[in-house]
Amino acid sequence: MTYSYIDAISNSGGRNKYLHAIIYSNNTRVEFENQALETFTYLFDANIGDYIPTCFQYDKNESYIASIDGYNAKTNTLVEIKCPSPSVFEALTAEPPKMYYYQVQWQLMISGATRGDLFFYCDGKHRT
Numbered sequence: 001m002t003y004s005y006i007d008a009i010s011n012s013g014g015r016n017k018y019l020h021a022i023i024y025s026n027n028t029r030v031e032f033e034n035q036a037l038e039t040f041t042y043l044f045d046a047n048i049g050d051y052i053p054t055c056f057q058y059d060k061n062e063s064y065i066a067s068i069d070g071y072n073a074k075t076n077t078l079v080e081i082k083c084p085s086p087s088v089f090e091a092l093t094a095e096p097p098k099m100y101y102y103q104v105q106w107q108l109m110i111s112g113a114t115r116g117d118l119f120f121y122c123d124g125k126h127r128t
Contacts, residue, residue, distance in 0.1 A: 032083040036121030037070050040079055043126070044117075046072065051079055056111040066110035077115040080104050089122035096120070 041048055051070030058064035070079040080103060084092075096118055104116040120127040 032121060033069060033081050036081045036083055036119060036126070037079070039121060039126055040070065040081070040117075040119050043128075050074060054111075056107075058110045064110055066107045068107055068111060068113075071111065071113065075115075076113050077117070078104075078107055078111060078113045079117045079119050080107060082118070082120045084120065084122055086122055089120060089125065089127075092120060092127060 037051055037053075038048060040046075041051055050072045052073075054068045054071040056066050056068065056071075058066075068078045069081040072078070080100065082100065100118055104118055107113070108116045117128060
């Protein structure tokens with residue numbers, strides 16, 4: 001099931017609605033996520049708007065929720081975007097930190113998506 005962030009906090013029981021904006025985050029670089037998502041869609045030959053920020057609730061346990069930075073309903077795929085500081089971005093190796101791997105695995109389980117990409121973006125540079 002999908003629902004918007006506003007539905008989640010208002011207990012209106014909304015289903016199958018997209019998350020249009022994240023209104024809280026402690027990540028000061030979260031403001032770059034829209035730019036990162038546009039870059040991701042361009043690089044992977046998708047249309048702007050194909051990947052939409054979405055929240056999913058697990059059908060088998062409604063207390064399990066995943067917030068997806070970009071979900072493509074046409075292809076049943078997702079992307080998790082990370083916008084680290086320049087120093088953290090430069091320190092990334094070919095193998096991303098395990099915590100992000102587990103986060104994408106969780107998102108795949110909750111959403112039922114068939115593929116999940118992890119996309120790092122910083123000041124116009126990117127890594128997948």
